[in-house]
Amino acid sequence: MPLGERGGWDKSESRYCGVETDFDNGMPHLLSYNLSTGGFDFVVATLMDPAYRPSLVERDASGGSNVLPFAASDLVLSPSQWSSHVVGKISSWIDLDSEDETLRMDSEITLKQEIAWAMHLSLQACLLPSPKGTSCANYARCVNQILQGLNNMQLWLRIPLVKTDDDSMDSNQLVSLITSPDAQILPLKNVSYISSWILVFPPWSHHEYHIGLQLTYFIDSWELWNSFRLLCEHHGQLSIALNVLSSLPSANSLGRWFGEPVRAAIINTDSFLTNARGHPCLSRRHQKLITGFFNHSIQIVISGQSVHSLPGGSLDSAANHTVNNVDNAQRHPLRPYLDYVAYMYQRMDPLPEQERFELGYRDFLQSPLQPLMDNLEAQTYETFEKDAVKYIQYQRAISKALQDRIPDEEVTSLTTVLMVVGAGRGPLVRAALQAAEETGRKLKVYAVEKNPNAVVTLHSLVRIEGWENEVTIVSCDMRFWDAPEKADILVSELLGSFGDNELSPECLDGAQRFLKEDGISIPSSYTSFIQPVTASKLHNDVKSHKDLVHFETAYVVKLHSVARLAPSQPVFTFTHPNFSTEKSNQRYKKLRFELPSDTGSAIVHGFAGYFDATLYKDVHLGIEPSTATPNMFSWFAIYFPLRTPVCIQPGSPLEVHFWRYCGSTKVWYEWCVLSPSPSPIHNSNGRSYWVGL
Amino acid sequence: MPLGERGGWDKSESRYCGVETDFDNGMPHLLSYNLSTGGFDFVVATLMDPAYRPSLVERDASGGSNVLPFAASDLVLSPSQWSSHVVGKISSWIDLDSEDETLRMDSEITLKQEIAWAMHLSLQACLLPSPKGTSCANYARCVNQILQGLNNMQLWLRIPLVKTDDDSMDSNQLVSLITSPDAQILPLKNVSYISSWILVFPPWSHHEYHIGLQLTYFIDSWELWNSFRLLCEHHGQLSIALNVLSSLPSANSLGRWFGEPVRAAIINTDSFLTNARGHPCLSRRHQKLITGFFNHSIQIVISGQSVHSLPGGSLDSAANHTVNNVDNAQRHPLRPYLDYVAYMYQRMDPLPEQERFELGYRDFLQSPLQPLMDNLEAQTYETFEKDAVKYIQYQRAISKALQDRIPDEEVTSLTTVLMVVGAGRGPLVRAALQAAEETGRKLKVYAVEKNPNAVVTLHSLVRIEGWENEVTIVSCDMRFWDAPEKADILVSELLGSFGDNELSPECLDGAQRFLKEDGISIPSSYTSFIQPVTASKLHNDVKSHKDLVHFETAYVVKLHSVARLAPSQPVFTFTHPNFSTEKSNQRYKKLRFELPSDTGSAIVHGFAGYFDATLYKDVHLGIEPSTATPNMFSWFAIYFPLRTPVCIQPGSPLEVHFWRYCGSTKVWYEWCVLSPSPSPIHNSNGRSYWVGL
Missing domain, CATH: 2.70.160.11 (Hnrnp arginine n-methyltransferase1)
Known part of the structure; x- marks a missing residue:
């Protein structure tokens, strides 16, 4: 069930919220429990029995190996259930950069088997465990091999959101590195020196031990991601599931992730605070981050045990709750976390209309216009003319220039010659005439336009508005026009996104021949x-x-x-x-x-x-x-x-x-x-x- | 006149020696003086009158500029003289990274005009002055533009051969940076901090001042080259003229240049020492470097004033000597330097025959053989069989193995079964039989070969040599052969340049089925x-x-x-x-x-x-x-x-x-x-x- 409805325009992926579960042979139950009882939209579920290890499989006489039934049949769910509601979670024990060669080999075989199984099920995505240890090259090499032959599936590399600030750390300071619920060890690239491995029992966890390290420098999980992605050459199907922890790096550091292909944010129940009524909630910094995720189509996944005791809830049950009788109507223990996330989603300000209109243009590359070489189309004029703010600014500028040019005492005697160079279908002509009216100045306007199609419309505008006495239309390229008199004010709108990139300098250099020596160019x-x-x-x-x-x-x-x-x-x-x-x-x-x-x-x-x-x-x-x-x-x-x-x-x-x-x-x-x-x-x-x- | 004749195989470019000269409108004289009197093979001559500056040229009414006759006509030399004997030297005053915009603009116009002129003359190369100052981006951008439209001409970027060793320098140590004769300032990339500019009058120069710097770190002109070449994307027509100075960087640092496209080495007369008879000579380190240049087809160019007073020579005359009457038979003042370089060239050890044979293969990329998938050709066998050293090593190894396998007291009773897997046309069969004869061991040889064409020749060899009793030929892929008995020794030559890259491991894994459990593989x-x-x-x-x-x-x-x-x-x-x-x-x-x-x-x-x-x-x-x-x-x-x-x-x-x-x-x-x-x-x-x- 989506987190909320913000209107028909809201097609964001971030409406859907998932839950992380462990392996369960009873996938249909797991799904119905988490979707129907829990209200989640999808599960991130381990696909392979964690007891399965390739090196433990007996080889038969021919040297081949018997692949054990490491998972239940693909028939337990319908194809659309698999692809719409299940993200495959790759066994978290795999470690392709272990010093132990058998573990490395087992890991590679397992990873490839599980991905093959996930592809067989047509899953949309698989969650890859975070790289362990100081190196990720062999893991990246193997994932890169997989990516070369992948169908449409996305691979989400789990990355803990960690950056210890070196400014705030002493050398040799003990940093306990929080591990994800399945005891993944944090990546250690950029740790210049590991003094020792230690075992810590952090206060926030009652029954798990975590692995900590004594460090001499700092770690930044973004660097781990960056190495992995460079090795895989920015492959488009390799993306990120950010594992959000209870403490967050600085805002500048977080900002980097919004330029990266983050598809999911996994939030540990540990990261939630408790509000006055005992409900889970998030810190202000976490809230801001989650809102950022929503705005970037990043899906939230809730992970971990319920750590908030609520009426009707149960402390020891979680996403892979295996009570067979769903009908006992027991509330899903992670439901309060989902409810909070849904509340945050619904509470977001609606997008302004202009932003909604531009949704489809987000991060979509367009070739810049070549308005000098090509003639614009009516549709393009139509769009740009709607930008009221722009023409208001022009009108303000023209008004000020008119007032500077003609003192109040001469408004009746003097007429200002204003030339709109690149008049298009006339919006600047209108702005100029309105400025003249507003300031009480007399104006003679030349509207110079090289596009003969726009000139047709311009003539019609002048006729309809009755501007025949004030406005002279000139169908000519401003660079080559032989003007009958010199202008006091030259108004143009030739700017591109990069200012001069639509050749405003070259056009205005050509046009300034017919500007008086003390004349004004708008823009200046x-x-x-x-x-x-x-x-x-x-x-x-x-x-x-x-x-x-x-x-x-x-x-x-x-x-x-x-x-x-x-x-x-x-x-x-x-x-x-x-x-x-x-x-x-x-x-x-x-x-x-x-x-x-x-x-x-x-x-x-x-x-x-x-x-x-x-x-x-x-x-x-x-x-x-x-x-x-x-x-x-x-x-x-x-x-x-x-x-x-x-x-x-x-x-x-x-x-x-x-x-x-x-x-x-x-x-x-x-x-x-x-x-x-x-x-x-x-x-x-x-x-x-x-x-x- | 080439430096020397080392035999018909010597086609090296480094036989030719050039001389650097300044601008001279009388190019025919300049050429005949330096080639005939001087004995040089080519001149590196400034093409444009140094008085010419684009910004000083008057513009005419139409806004165009009158290009002054900045050089004499192209007709003064024949096309073949221009292309065989003249390297164009670009005006050394140009500075495209100056803070002075006019100088920058003049420099760009001049550089492009001179290159265009050199292309018009069909010169083979132009010498570009060394970048000045701390940045070379605009210079590289301009050269890169030129490279996009260049004909076959090479551009030699002049790079002073400088690397101050940071180990040997104190912070703030004064380093006087030697400038080239035309007062080019050294590049300063990687100088982390320039304390001040100073003017120094170095003891080795009587009438020139040089520009020095107070530095806090070190400089390495290789880095300047590297930046320039990366900006120009390793363009194949951008190469290096190394300016060799009187002191040389470390051998490891010098070694880097031999992986770079160095085409010429410009040696200043300042860099020569004086021997007991008053003649110029070079230090041992310089000699070694120059020999390295000769071995890498790098041409020597002599530059500067004569600083060695010799009978018949003249102190104040040099490469652009302008005495009109050549008939006075005056000796060219730089001739002693050329003679010394020629002496060094002639004194080099001749190349060994094998090296001469391989000259044509130097730095020529070949696809590795695929001897397993493809069958080798007779020509390939022919080449490899000539490698006597290799088979002597094999024979030594087989002899030792035979002696270890069969004690002296059993030489008459025991026969060793030796299988050559991948026998080709038989060289290892011969080595094995020779080893048996040498050690007095009895041998039974199986020659297994998958290439049926090689097997034809193998049969002929056995017949001609009368080996029918000792050698059994098997036409089969060793991986699939059903051997009639097991071998004591398995001999193979399946190694590629990278050892296992021709699949020796896979072949020998297949072949070891018919090796006794205590058998020997050669190679082991x-x-x-x-x-x-x-x-x-x-x-x-x-x-x-x-x-x-x-x-x-x-x-x-x-x-x-x-x-x-x-x-x-x-x-x-x-x-x-x-x-x-x-x-x-x-x-x-x-x-x-x-x-x-x-x-x-x-x-x-x-x-x-x-x-x-x-x-x-x-x-x-x-x-x-x-x-x-x-x-x-x-x-x-x-x-x-x-x-x-x-x-x-x-x-x-x-x-x-x-x-x-x-x-x-x-x-x-x-x-x-x-x-x-x-x-x-x-x-x-x-x-x-x-x-x-």
Whole structure:
């Protein structure tokens, strides 16, 4: 039963909540108990009898082995039950990086058998146990082999959500590493030195021992994931089940996971607090995290024993409760946890209409428009004209410019010549006339538009609105128009997501011939910005094309599942008008990003790009996250990919170089990383991506 | 005039010696003076008048610029003179990473104009000045643009051969960085902190000042090259002109350059010492380096003023001597330097015959044989049978085994059954019979061979030699042969360059059915080895295929232009016979390489692989460099590439994992790097490269 209904638009996977169970030969009962009694949507269930070990199987005379019936028949559930309600949980004892060769061999055989069984059952996903010990190479090698021949199934690698902060730790400090309920040991990459293994009986657990370690440095489970995924080459079917524990790493560190393919978050009952009425609840930081998961289509899975004693509940029963008689109507002991998660889900603010509209565009790569080379279609004009906020800003800017240009005492004697260059179907013409009316200034408008199809509509607009006396329509490319007089104000909306990327500089350089020397350009300047991001999904989408061209192309994209690793920084600025004779629209910029110290290591898949434009004086317009104009939807961000993702270590800066280059027929960007280690220069000579002049 | 004639086989580029000159409008004179009077083979000459600066050129009314005649006409030399005797030297003042934007722009325009001019002249190469300052990104970006549209011309990037050893330096120690004659400033990447710029007048220079720096760490010009080349993505036409200075870095550090595309070594006259007779000579370390250059087809270029006063010479004249009257028969002031270089060239030991034969195989990638799946050709047998050393080792091993097996007192009563499995055309049969004769043991030989074509020749051999009584020929795959009796000794030569890579383990596992329980296998064991290498040429050859398959294939190759970065380490060992029931020929090995601390940073393009085999007791056979059997030529090394070269920082180990994996129809390797950062797992499931069973 889904966690809640937020309206017809809510198709998020995170509506479904699962429960982790152990092996049970009576799968039909396990399913009905957890789904009907418990109210969960699916179970994460061990598929193979934990007693089965390949090396214990007797070999027959021929040297072959008898595969024991390690599980009940596939017939116990219907195919749709298997695929809709069961996530296979791979035996947690497997350890492919053990020093013990027999255990390693057993583990590999078991893993491959279980995955084969799960594929036979058409499960949608399998949960792989967390890597154990300091190395994961052999585990990753085996999973990578499996991934090469996998059907549609997803493999969820269980990763405990742990990052000890080295700032807060003394050397040799004892860190007890919390293990998951099935006693998985935490990954230890980046532990520079393990002093000793110790056994700890943590206060929150009554009957389990956990394994702890004496460490000299810090651990960061993200690094473990990163190694595993690099070894498996960002395979699209390898994803993450984050095991949320009672303490959480810093917000910056958590942020990295939102650029990763996290499919599930497993929350231990241990991680819940108890509210005044004895019910389970979560800390504020946990709540915020869970809300983040909901917003990123990450499914919650409840795991562990009930540790909250409630009327009607039972302390010692849990997800794999085996009471045969379900009819005793006993309440499922984990139901209170599910209820709390459902409460959190239902309590979320509904998405604003604009966000709902953009749901389908999230993390979907689009080629940027080429409005100069191509003519826009009516549909495109339609969409952009709806952006009221944008035109309000333009109207404000024009009003201010008119007032500066014409003193109040001359409003009747002077007429301002305003040219809209790139008038499209007329929204800026309307904004200009409204500004004139608002300020009481007399205005003569030229509407210059190169797209003859838009000009048709423009004529109709002028006729309908009765603007024939104020507005002159010019069907011409602004770069080549021979204007009959010079303008006081030049208004344009030629900006792309990255500011200059739709060639506003080149167009306005052409148009400023007919701007008076003291004339005003609206916008008067604009600056592009970039910031490094983790964006696994975008990386894989680019990679799926299997060519160089797509890795050297910038995309327009509604960024959602990305981790923004550092504040954005300005790249290129253009100012208009620019009457300098030395001017060039070529640009070169070095940037140096420092990640916040508590982020930990991170991977950079590419750069998110934005712009901010000064329309006139204090009236600005932009999508740079820290200063973005609210409720404006004309621009998504731009995304510049990196051919090879770059790993950043804490304290080591990321140095990036960006170029804007102008040829005789095209303009393009080149980019590269210099530090921590040099990348190839992307898009040399605009070989892959360019904007036509 | 070439430096010397070492025989018809000597086609090395390093026979030719050049001289660096400045700009001279009288190119015909410059050429005849340096070639005829000087005896050089080519000049490295500045092509453009150094007075020319693009920003000083007046623009005409149309906004275009008048390109001044920056050089004399192309007609001053014939096309073949230009291409055979002139390397273009790009103006050394250019600085594309200057903070001064005008200088940057001028530099880019000049660089592109000069390269265009050099292409127009069909020059074979241009010498690019060394990057200046701490960054080379914009220079690399511009060169990379040029490389995309270059004809066959090579670009030689001038790199000063400098690595200050951080061990030998105090913090804040003053390091005076020697500049090249045209006052190029040394690159400063990896200088973590520049305290101040200072001007130094070094004692070895009378009239030039040099620029020095106060540093807090160390510099390594290899890192500058590495950044530049990574930015240009290992482009095949970007190579190196090493500027050799008077002091040399450590041998380990120098070794790195032999894996790089060094085309020329520019030796400053400053770097020469003076011998007892007043003639220029080089230090022993310099001599060794120059000999290394000769062995790697690197051309020497003499640069600078004459600093050795010799009878008939003149102190103040040099390569761009402009005395118009050549007939004064004045000796070229740099001739003594050339004579010394020629003397060194001629003095080199001639190449051994085997090395001469293998010249054509140097750094040439070959697919490993698949002798199990395919039948070898007569030509292949012919080549391998010529390897006398190998069969002498086999004969020694068989002799020892026969003596151990049959005590002297039983030589007449007992007959040893020896089976040659994979007998080919019979060389091991001959070795076995010779061993029997040498030791006086009686021998019964079975020659088992699966290739029916080889069996034809084998029959002929037995008939010609009259071995009919001792030798039984069996035309059968050893894995499936039903032997009439069991063997005392099993002899095979199934080893590949990587030991087990031609499936010796699988073949001998099949054959040991007919070996007595106490029988002997020759070889009794073998081990593979790998070591990390820098191998730019191999990397580019693999890359030229533009696919994944070639990056996941091992190649047999006569390694020559490689830098071996660390001693090799053992990987997989197989022992025969192996009657264990638990045996598996799958293997997994973790390796950790540490580079010598004075190497500096390095790039790893892949791994060189070798084997060593114990034939019997102390008789071994192998190609592992530190223990290689001398004068054996049956095996070149094997090379495992990495898809993305890995950069190693000093003190940071390289962790590598190798797997040998066995399927039902094939055997393959997988490999990956874990540290410094994880690579993808190569050749998953043997998707790209495998050996058929």
